[in-house]
């Protein structure tokens with residue numbers, strides 16, 4: 001397994017409830033639970049199907065811009081700092097800020113760019129309006145074959161976005177019938193990984209190992225072992241979950257995980273407020289609050305067992321001799337773990353073997369499963385986000 005867990009607390013097991021939830025998940029064939037039936041042959045078929053599409057995109061353009069909101073963009077954005085393809089620039093567009101949009105368009109060579117428009121529902125206002133605005137700009141600039149500059153990933157049902165894609169004559173790839181934030185092991189992530197010359201197969205393998213461990217190792221699984229810590233936090237009314245990493249490349253993972261926790265658990269008066277924190281930056285901005293403020297927080301610290309950054313020069317200052325910045329960050333991380341314990345702040349460490357695609361797959365699958373199980377153990381349906389609909393209706397009312 002590419003991830004390990006440890007915590008600074010002894011916690012009670014709620015083994016029977018855990019097993020009940022495990023059986024409930026195993027027996028559930030509803031579309032929301034599709035994630036739990038993914039297996040090697042599904043991954044194999046999907047990656048084989050995507051391979052030629054990824055190759056063609058890499059041949060055709062210099063920049064790929066991913067457009068979407070929520071899970072549709074936070075999923076692929078997780079890999080923003082994992083691009084191993086020096087010939088392809090990857091950008092993300094998930095804002096309606098007109099000033100940002102205008103400067104963004106100015107710095108992009110549209111003729112050399114493909115837009116990957118992602119939306120499960122095909123009805124998300126921001127995604128549709130960005131797509132239509134982009135099409136208009138291509139038209140204004142007299143660029144030919146606009147359809148070749150757009151690829152859509154959207155659900156099977158008819159939708160506004162699907163109609164736009166059909167009218168344009170662009171390629172449409174299917175979005176699995178699974179909620180956007182939980183679609184990590186589908187083409188919305190596998191295609192971007194391939195574009196980045198990352199090993200999409202290995203990403204799936206990492207996820208599958210965690211999934212199989214959960215489904216078949218019962219109380220001995222990593223998820224089962226980590227669950228008492230989380231249920232303890234809920235029972236003891238710790239309401240703020242700080243997800244922190246000293247690895248810069250994991251910052252976007254933390255943002256994706258924030259949606260997983262917030263939208264899945266924040267229902268019917270229940271919920272944990274997720275926050276992201278980054279070391280060492282937040283040591284110089286938030287640490288005072290963490291250590292000395294109200295005791296309503298618990299920590300998940302994400303780290304790599306090893307950093308693959310060879311040949312960094314060593315530095316010497318203030319009585320420190322012959323240390324690289326890797327030595328310094330490892331010491332900072334260790335000191336942070338120790339000081340949280342000294343202040344009796346509940347903390348768990350999730351250590352990834354390395355920054356490989358396999359470890360990332362393991363980590364994302366781990367986060368999704370543990371959140372789903374935590375929700376179900378507390379009688380919360382982790383799927384859907386019913387309260388968000390009211391806001392969408394309100395915006396339409398204001399615009400019409």
Ligand SMILES: O=P(O)(O)OC[C@H]1O[C@](O)(CO)[C@@H](O)[C@@H]1O
Pocket residue numbers: 069070071072118119120121122123124127180181263385388
């Ligand atoms: O993939 P879609 O349908 O565009 O949805 C985007 C996001 O909007 C939400 O539905 C919330 O409005 C999220 O759950 C989802 O990730």
